[in-house]
Amino acid sequence: MQTKPIGAAALLIPATGLVLVFMGLPLIYLFRYSLNQYVPGEFIVDGFTLENYRIFFSEAYYLTGMWTTLLMAGAVTILCITLGLPIANWIARQSGTLKTILLMAVILPLFISNAVRAAGWMVAFGQAGVLNYVLLQLGLISEPLQIMQTPIAVFIGMTAVNLPYVVLTLQSIFEGLDENIDFAAASLGAQPLQSFFLVRLPQVVPGILAASMLSFILAMNAYATPVLLGGPSFRMMAPMVVVEIMNKANWPLGAALAFILLATTVAISILAALFIRRRY
Amino acid sequence: MANIAISGLNKTYGSFRAVDFIDLNVQEGEFVIVLGPSGCGKTTTLRMLAGFIEPDGGQVILGGRDITYEPPYRRNIGLVFQNYALFPHLTIFENVAFGLRRRGVNHSEITPRVKDALSLVDLSHLTDRLPRQLSGGQQQRVAIARAIAIRPDVLLLDEPLSNLDAKLRLQVRDELRSLQKRLGITTIMVTHDQDEAMSVGDRLVLMRSGRIEQIGSPDDLYNRPANRFVADFIGRTNFLRGRIEKDQAFHSEGGIVLTSASQPPGATEAMIRPEAIRVRSVPEQSGPNAISGTIHGHVFLGGLIELAIDMPGGERITGVISPRELEEAGVKLIPNAPVYISVAPKDVVLL
Ligand SMILES: Nc1ncnc2c1ncn2[C@@H]1O[C@H](COP(=O)(O)OP(=O)(O)OP(=O)(O)O)[C@@H](O)[C@H]1O
Ligand SMILES: [Mg+2]
Numbered sequence: 173m174q175t176k177p178i179g180a181a182a183l184l185i186p187a188t189g190l191v192l193v194f195m196g197l198p199l200i201y202l203f204r205y206s207l208n209q210y211v212p213g214e215f216i217v218d219g220f221t222l223e224n225y226r227i228f229f230s231e232a233y234y235l236t237g238m239w240t241t242l243l244m245a246g247a248v249t250i251l252c253i254t255l256g257l258p259i260a261n262w263i264a265r266q267s268g269t270l271k272t273i274l275l276m277a278v279i280l281p282l283f284i285s286n287a288v289r290a291a292g293w294m295v296a297f298g299q300a301g302v303l304n305y306v307l308l309q310l311g312l313i314s315e316p317l318q319i320m321q322t323p324i325a326v327f328i329g330m331t332a333v334n335l336p337y338v339v340l341t342l343q344s345i346f347e348g349l350d351e352n353i354d355f356a357a358a359s360l361g362a363q364p365l366q367s368f369f370l371v372r373l374p375q376v377v378p379g380i381l382a383a384s385m386l387s388f389i390l391a392m393n394a395y396a397t398p399v400l401l402g403g404p405s406f407r408m409m410a411p412m413v414v415v416e417i418m419n420k421a422n423w424p425l426g427a428a429l430a431f432i433l434l435a436t437t438v439a440i441s442i443l444a445a446l447f448i449r450r451r452y
Numbered sequence: 453m454a455n456i457a458i459s460g461l462n463k464t465y466g467s468f469r470a471v472d473f474i475d476l477n478v479q480e481g482e483f484v485i486v487l488g489p490s491g492c493g494k495t496t497t498l499r500m501l502a503g504f505i506e507p508d509g510g511q512v513i514l515g516g517r518d519i520t521y522e523p524p525y526r527r528n529i530g531l532v533f534q535n536y537a538l539f540p541h542l543t544i545f546e547n548v549a550f551g552l553r554r555r556g557v558n559h560s561e562i563t564p565r566v567k568d569a570l571s572l573v574d575l576s577h578l579t580d581r582l583p584r585q586l587s588g589g590q591q592q593r594v595a596i597a598r599a600i601a602i603r604p605d606v607l608l609l610d611e612p613l614s615n616l617d618a619k620l621r622l623q624v625r626d627e628l629r630s631l632q633k634r635l636g637i638t639t640i641m642v643t644h645d646q647d648e649a650m651s652v653g654d655r656l657v658l659m660r661s662g663r664i665e666q667i668g669s670p671d672d673l674y675n676r677p678a679n680r681f682v683a684d685f686i687g688r689t690n691f692l693r694g695r696i697e698k699d700q701a702f703h704s705e706g707g708i709v710l711t712s713a714s715q716p717p718g719a720t721e722a723m724i725r726p727e728a729i730r731v732r733s734v735p736e737q738s739g740p741n742a743i744s745g746t747i748h749g750h751v752f753l754g755g756l757i758e759l760a761i762d763m764p765g766g767e768r769i770t771g772v773i774s775p776r777e778l779e780e781a782g783v784k785l786i787p788n789a790p791v792y793i794s795v796a797p798k799d800v801v802l803l
Contacts, residue, residue, distance in 0.1 A: 352537035355504055356595075358524040359531040360551030360602060370550075374541040 199434075205427035216423065224428035234429065237407040238436070244323070244398075244408060245391035248330045252338040252387045253380060255331075260342035261372065264349075275343075278336045286333055290400035293329045294320060297401075321403030329397040334387040341386060345379030346372070381448045385441050392437045409433045453638055454515025454605040455480045456501070461510035462662075463496055470496045472662035473510065478606075481636040483629070485653035487643050489685070493662040494642040498608050501640070503527050514605055525554075530599030530637075534611040536591040538583035544570070544594050545579040551602035569601035570594075572631060589620040596628065600635065607632070609641040613648060625652060646686055650674070658682055674725070680803050683723045690724045690769050702802055706765020711740045712800040719802035726758065728799035729771030732792040733782040741795040745769070750785050761791055769793065 209219035228234045263274045281289065296302045297319040304316040319325050349372060357371045358364075395410040402408070409429060416426035456478040463471040471493040478484045486494050499505040501512055503524035512520045519527050538547050548566045557565065570576045573593035583591055592612060599607055612628070613621045629652045632639050643649050649656050650670040658665045658673060658681075666678040677683035680691070694704035702710045702722050710722055736742040748760040748768060757778060759771045771793065783791055 350535065350537060352533045352535060353539060355499075355502065355524070356531055356533065356537045356598075357539070357550070358504070359502055359527070359529055360598070361525050361528075361554035362550075363525050366554065371539055374539075377541075 202427050203431055205423055206425075206431050208424040208427075210422050210424045212421075215421075224425045225432070227425060228428060228432055233407075234412070237409055237412045238432070240323075240407060241392055241409040241433070242436070244326060244330065244394075245388050247327060248334055248391045249384050249387040251327075251331050252334045253384055256335060256338035256342050256383065257373070257376075257380070260339045261346050261368065263339070263343050264346035278339050278343075281332070281336050286394075286396040287400065289333065290329055290397050293325065293332075293401055297325050297328075320401065321406070323402065323406060325401040326398050326406060326408075329401045330391055330394055333394070333397055334390050337390065338383045338387050341383040342376065342379055345376045345382075349375055377448065381445065385444065388444075389437055389441065392433065453480055453636060455482075455638065456515075456606060456640075457511075457513040458501070459511050459513075461497065461500060461507050461512065463493075463500060463505060463507050469662050471500065471507075474662075474664055476657060476664065476667065478638055478640060480638055483632050483639045483641070483652060483654045484657060485641050485643060485649040485655070486657045486659060487646060487649045487685075488659035488665075490644065492659040494644075494659060495610055497659075498610050498640065498642055501606075502529050502531055502608055528602065528605050530602060530604035530607040532592070532595050532599050532607070532609040532612045534614050536583070536588070536595045536615075538591055538594055538598070540583055542582075543579065544575065544581050544583070544586070547583065547594060548598045548601050551598065555602065565601060569597040572600065572635075573597045573627065589616055589624055592616065592624060593627070596631070600631075600637065605638065607637050607639045609639070611642055611644070613643070613645070621648070628652065650686075658685060660685075675799075675801070677723070677801065677803070680721060680723075683801070683803065688726055688770065688772075690726065690729075692722045692724070692767060692769075693720060694722065695720060696802065702800070704765070704767060706763055706767040708743055708763055708765065708767065710795070710800045711797045712802050713798040714802065716802055721803045723801040723803055724769070724795055724799060726770050726772040728795050729759075729761075729769065729773070730794045731759070731761075731771060731773055731778065731781050731783050732794070733784075735792050736794055739794060740797055741800065742792060743794070744790060744792050747783075747785065747787055747789050747791050749787060757785075759785075759791075761793060 205216075206224055207220050207222070209217045209221055209223065211217045228238075263271060263278070266274060294301075298304070299316045299318070299320070301320075303319065304313075307313045308316065353371060353375075354367055357367045362370060393410050394408065395414065398406060398408040399411050410433070413426050413429045413433070416422045416429060456476075458474060458476040458478075461471060461474045462469065474497060476484075486497065488494055496505060500507045503519070503522060507520065510520070511518060514527070514529075539550065542550065545566055548569050549562050552562050552565055566579070567576055570579065573596055575590060575593055575597065578586065578590065578594075583594065586594065592615070596612070609628075613625055616624060625648055632652075641652070653670060655667060655669055656673050657667050660681055666673055666682045668676070673682055673686050677686065683689050683691075692702075692704040692706070692708060692710075694702055694708075696715050696717070696719055697703050700711075700715055702712055702715075702719065704710070704722065712722065735744065743763065745761040745763045748762045750760065751758045753772065756772050756774055759773055759778075761769050761771065763769060778785070783789075
């Protein structure tokens with residue numbers, strides 16, 4: 173009994189080492205790069221300056237990008253949780269073949285890359301796309317809607333990307349609930365909807381937190397969907413990092429943006445965890 | 453509080469009949485125990501009564517009202533489970549108040565009714581704790597309080613004591629029994645512990661493979677079992693194979709002749725409870741069912757002694773006797789020592 177924790181810790185050493193080498197070191201490098209000076213035309217100019225961070229905090233272009241990213245990640249996460257909770261709850265209560273089919277339906281989209289799925293949305297949302305065609309035929313609209321290249325398209329696309337992760341996370345939590353507790357609630361007079369909100373939902377709060385963090389982090393770092401569906405004037409942080417590094421060859425500023433994105437994501441996740449932990 | 457009339461209740465899973473046309477009437481205020489081996493359909497039956505499993509056929513009438521297809525939240529049935537099933541995120545107070553709030557009980561009435569229910573199980577001092585901060589026995593008492601707080605027509609309990617350790621099980625069992633009598637609440641409890649069944653039940657229902665084998669008082673099932681399965685399931689028993697001969701006596705295969713108070717035609721076995729065996733160190737002068745044998749061995753069972761006795765024909769009979777009776781009879785516990793036993797005809801049950 174006494175040696176067990178030590179044994180478990182020992183088993184973690186190789187994994188910890190890998191994380192340190194392949195995640196910790198690049199992060200340190202990244203941070204180091206972000207302190208370098210940007211001299212157009214030259215690759216790396218060593219230096220120790222906060223200039224890149226000052227640029228981020230003083231230029232509307234970058235701050236707006238961060239705002240858009242935060243809002244989009246927050247909105248996508250809220251929608252994913254709202255949709256994911258009833259879906260996951262419902263799947264968890266099914267059994268047999270139906271359940272297998274439903275789970276496959278959730279998992280299958282994960283096999284398709286984000287870029288390919290975004291291309292699918294382009295077909296669906298385009299001026300001559302499926303959605304506009306149907307709406308026009310039904311007479312609900314007289315002119316094709318402009319959906320592509322708008323934040324709405326990104327919002328829908330990213331929700332579709334994140335929803336399977338959220339549903340799978342929540343479904344496994346609902347799966348673990350004790351059905352006798354539902355029976356007890358029903359026997360005490362709780363109708364199904366009351367049972368869901370008063371008994372099932374409070375038991376899965378930690379799961380909701382986990383699923384929200386997953387969705388939020390994925391959305392904060394989304395690249396393909398905003399680039400392909402949002403068009404040139406729509407800016408989120410991950411594409412902006414790429415623009416700095418690839419298009420402007422501004423490695424120091426790109427690194428600073430990446431570091432700010434990372435720090436913001438981590439900080440918000442930690443705050444959310446603390447908030448929920450305190451309340452429950 | 454109400455009576456329950458169950459008729460023709462049945463449930464089939466695929467081709468497997470889990471509950472096979474059950475009829476059972478439970479009187480108002482009665483404490484009925486359903487027992488039987490694992491998988492015999494006890495939980496399925498209880499869940500059909502509570503409304504969580506829809507029966508394939510049959511009827512459940514609760515206090516004159518047909519509730520067979522009524523949803524569980526309209527039945528007014530209290531439930532207690534083996535694993536307590538308390539709401540983990542609610543305090544003890546809120547757990548007990550849950551059913552009252554769902555029923556729209558007046559706000560000012562909730563606190564006194566919760567306190568009442570909790571004081572019935574001696575837990576009024578723990579209202580602010582969460583379930584995980586209580587011991588198993590306390591949690592189960594909260595579950596009982598939660599179920600009775602709604603003043604249910606019927607209380608259903610599925611193995612409520614199985615998760616408790618032996619000592620606590622006795623204590624909660626006795627509390628449950630006296631609470632049930634005090635409130636006069638119609639109760640059906642599932643168990644597979646026959647001691648529990650015998651000690652708390654007004655009536656026992658013994659099931660096997662989805663059917664009821666016998667319904668009766670603990671005394672009925674113990675002393676007048678309907679068949680070999682019942683005799684074997686309830687308590688320890690000696691079985692002797694044989695048949696009734698022309699002299700109206702039962703002749704075992706090993707040559708023991710037994711007279712019995714009743715002679716059901718076609719009986720193939722005699723059943724004798726270990727407690728019914730009397731022992732002597734000298735042959736009895738007269739009287740029926742006096743048999744001689746030799747001591748095979750013995751085991752101490754707490755305050756009693758279990759004695760295995762070899763019969764001349766190769767059969768073995770087990771008796772349970774107090775040390776004092778052994779001493780008075782002058783029987784020494786020496787292997788192979790001769791011993792004389794007798795059984796009253798009323799204690800020989802032919803099946
Ligand atoms: N959903 C189900 N699908 C198929 N078979 C089932 C289902 N539920 C129960 N059964 C079967 O029905 C039979 C009765 O089950 P039940 O749970 O009522 O037994 P039980 O008497 O409560 O047993 P235990 O003492 O072990 O709790 C069992 O053989 C079980 O395998
Ligand atoms: Mg059971």
